[in-house]
Amino acid sequence: MRHAISVLVDNEAGVLSRVVGLFSGRGFNIESLSVAPTMDPTKSKIVITTTGNDAVLEQIKKQLNKLINVIKVVDCTDKDYVEREMVIVKVRAEAETRAEVLRIADIFRAKVIDVSPASYTLSLTGDVRKLEGFIEILSPVGILDFIRTGTVVMEREMQGRRKL
Amino acid sequence: MKKITGAQAFIESLRQEGVKDVFGYPGGAVLDIFDALMDASDIHFVLTRHEQGAVHAADGYARATGRTGVCIVTSGPGATNTVTGVATACMDSIPLVVFTGQVSTHLIGNDAFQEADIVGITRPCTKHNYLVKDVADLPRVIKEAFYIARTGRPGPVLVDIPKNVQQALIAFRYPDQVRLESYNPTYRGHAGQIRRVLGVILKSRRPVIYAGGGIVLSNSSPELTEFARKLNIPVTTTLMGMGVFPSGDPLAMGMLGMHGTYAANLAVTNADCLIALGARFDDRVTGKVDEFAPRAKIVHIDIDPTSISKNVRVDLPIVGDCRMVLQGMLAELEGKGDEVSEMQAGVAPWLAQIDSWKLEQPLRYCQGELIKPQHVVEMVDELAPDDTIITTEVGQNQMWTAQFYRFREPRHFLTSGGLGTMGYGFPAAIGAQVAFPDRTVIDIAGDGSIQMNIQEIATAVQYKLPVKVFILNNTYLGMVRQWQSLFYRKRYSHTSMATSPDFVKLAEAYGAHGIRVDRPDQVKGAILEALAIKGPVFVDFVVDPEEDVYPMVPAGTAICNMLLV
Incomplete structure (x- = not known):
């Protein structure tokens, strides 16, 4: 099962390397990664999406907590949370498909951020399933390239209540 | 406040931590620290002959005393030579603080002379590590390093100190306490x-x-x-x-x-x-x-x-x-x-x-014409004083010692368990002897393992540390040979150590004593003779080359599935 783990760390040189090194050294998998400073500039937030059974996830959380620079580890999968990532897709758009690409972009509420005679470059923000759906639908048209960010997550303010 | 150099602040910090004995090896990037060390008559420094020996010695010191072991080595090769020792301590949860010199901060990343990214290299085999880029951080980092090393599940902490940080001036004040938001080991069970x-x-x-x-x-x-x-x-x-x-x-x-x-x-x-x-x-x-x-x-x-x-x-x-x-x-x-x-x-x-x-099915072995290694261990157990500290290398010597020496108290047996580091036992014995100059310290070694850190005999001689090294010499890398014998159709690929030095002459060349015995009836006399000598002794026990360690559970099978003698 896919888990999004949010790791609050000291914003110091080498901390990301400790976290990433832990995953590679112990054979844990990283599917995506995002890292940036938080509201408190002395701290950074790392969000790692990973897969594994309960025992593996338990070890990942414990091993992360064991690192001296790790302040807090939250497995968002246990909670109500919102998540977003972004994708930029360069898609073939020649005379016969230009309109189709724009229709798909419209359906997904993607933005056109670059145009050339033979292609559109689109950007889309959403959760993983939406992004994957978008890429799947665009594929037959001819994707030239795409790039995705890691996931960012935030716990919902009202845990365990009606989702807004 | 009067300012002192980083190197002097370093020495003062060691004093504040109550450090009495330090193991290490000098070099270009730690010249300032070594210069300051000359003025610190209260800190006893032991110069080993290899940085790996220094770390194992500090580790043996820590295991024997329960205190934190301390090492100082230089940058680059000095630092990389500590890696096996650091990993050994990490696997066995031994509190160590290893200080490495580093090239000056403006040179870091330039492939400078004797530069190695030791913080990067040791990240996975330390409990924590630091690169000190500003002399103002040095006292706090040292305080934290000792605290992290000895608390919770103990382990090695490495502190990398660039040369210009050692030279920079600081108004020294040692922190009273450690503030680490994210590190709070649980001591009290629920x-x-x-x-x-x-x-x-x-x-x-x-x-x-x-x-x-x-x-x-x-x-x-x-x-x-x-x-x-x-x-x-x-x-x-x-x-x-x-x-x-x-x-x-x-x-x-x-x-x-x-x-x-x-x-x-x-x-x-x-x-x-x-x-x-x-x-x-x-x-x-x-x-x-x-x-x-x-x-x-x-x-x-x-x-x-x-x-x-x-x-x-x-x-x-x-x-x-x-x-x-x-x-x-x-x-x-x-x-x-x-x-x-x-x-x-x-x-x-x-x-x-x-x-x-x-x-x-008691532990047992059969006596024969040749000296049985288990017999040597049993005789050591019988003849050595009760407070003897035993170290071992890794392999058959280690297993026979664990099986046949009757340990009565903790901290009497120092051995590399998790990492299984050959070459650990001799320097660890030196470290233990530094901590306890009046106790008997014996390294039970193999002819293969002892050669991995044999240079430390010079350290033992220089500091008059009367460590006894009992080599169970079977002319093989015995444990590997045992596996080859049992699981690889007796194909002894490169496990023969037929060409070893004459350990007696070697000991004598270094200024130590050497004894060789090859008959079972000489074992007792040789042990007594060695124990009576007031200096370091190598005893070369020429033992049965084909003796194996039993019981043995083949790797990956249930432990009730034992091969017996």
């Missing part, structure tokens, strides 16, 4: 969980205690002994736990695992309750995990949450310091006289069963 665990233990009728290095590190051997005796629970120890329970006690079963005793391995396999104390279910202990203690409720007490349910599913975990948890359990037992006597009586058939296993 009271409710302690009660629950005790409930399960008191109902068990085939209990086994499986005690590891955590008992040594938490100094809880007296509590463990009291607990086991109070409830009549038989005790097996890991290699790291040798000595935490008196080997002469009727409840003692010796070591478990790959070369464990028949009784211990069968007891674990048939137990209805296994109480793991400060042990981590290493693969050399468990064998095939699915068949390890298959009938037992498993209780696991450990200060490190990551050890719990890592290798083996645990039914009842307690995160905490073994000593505090055992004290809590002993206190809980106070009001439970009836249940205690019920259990004491209830386990009688189990203890009788274990006694019969002990009689059925």
Whole structure:
């Protein structure tokens, strides 16, 4: 099962390397990664999406907590949370498909951020399933390239209540 | 406030930490620290002949005393030479602080002379590490390094100090306390969980205690002994736990695992309750995990949450310091006289069963024309004083020592368990001898392992450290040969060590004593002679080259599946 783990760390040189090194050294998998400073500039937030059974996830959380620079580890999968990532897709758009690409972009509420005679470059923000759906639908048209960010997550303010 | 250099602040910080003995090796990037060291007559420095030797010596010092071992080495090759020692200490949870010199901050990243990214290299094999880029941080970092090394599950901490930081000036003030938001080891076990665990233990009728290095590190051997005796629970120890329970006690079963005793391995396999104390279910202990203690409720007490349910599913975990948890359990037992006597009586058939296993298949070997290595270990056990510190190298010498030397107290046996580092025993013995100049310290070595750090004989001679090295010389890398013999159709690929130096002449060349014996009737005399000599001695015991270590559990099989003699 896919888990999004949010790791609050000291914003110091080498901390990301400790976290990433832990995953590679112990054979844990990283599917995506995002890292940036938080509201408190002395701290950074790392969000790692990973897969594994309960025992593996338990070890990942414990091993992360064991690192001296790790302040807090939250497995968002246990909670109500919102998540977003972004994708930029360069898609073939020649005379016969230009309109189709724009229709798909419209359906997904993607933005056109670059145009050339033979292609559109689109950007889309959403959760993983939406992004994957978008890429799947665009594929037959001819994707030239795409790039995705890691996931960012935030716990919902009202845990365990009606989702807004 | 008068300003001092970083190097002087470094020395002052060591003083504040109560450091008396330091092991190391100088070099370009630590010249300033070594210069300041010359003015610190209260800090005793031991110059080893290789940085690896320095770290193992500091490690042996730490294991023998319980204090934090300290090393100082230079940048680049000095630093990289410490890596095996640091990894050894990390696997066995030994408190060390290793200081490495580094090139000046403006040169870092430029592939400068003797530059190595030692913080990057040692990240996975230290508990934590630091690069100090500003002299203002130096006192705080040193304070934190010692604190992290010795608290919680102990381990090595490396501090990398660039040359210009050593030279920079600082108004020195050593912090009173450590503030680490994210590091708060749990010492006190959960009271409710302690009660629950005790409930399960008191109902068990085939209990086994499986005690590891955590008992040594938490100094809880007296509590463990009291607990086991109070409830009549038989005790097996890991290699790291040798000595935490008196080997002469009727409840003692010796070591478990790959070369464990028949009784211990069968007891674990048939137990209805296994109480793991400060042990981590290493693969050399468990064998095939699915068949390890298959009938037992498993209780696991450990200060490190990551050890719990890592290798083996645990039914009842307690995160905490073994000593505090055992004290809590002993206190809980106070009001439970009836249940205690019920259990004491209830386990009688189990203890009788274990006694019969002990009689059925004791540890044994056959005497022959040639010296048997087990015989040497038995004679050392008989002849050496009670407070002798034994170190070993890794391989057959280590297993025979664990099997045939009757350890009575913790911190008397220093060996590289987790990493299995050949070349550990001799420098570790030197470290232990520095800590205890008046005690007997013996390294039981193999002819292969001893050659991995044999240069340290010069250190022993220079500092008049009367370490005894007993080489069980079988002209092979014996443990590897044993595996080749059993599992690789006796194809002895590159395990012959027929070309070794003349250890007697070698010892003499360094200014030490050398003795060689090749007949069983000379063993006792040689040991007595060596023990009587006031300086370092190498004794070359020419032993049976084909002797193997038994029992043996083939790797990956259940521990009840033992090859016997």
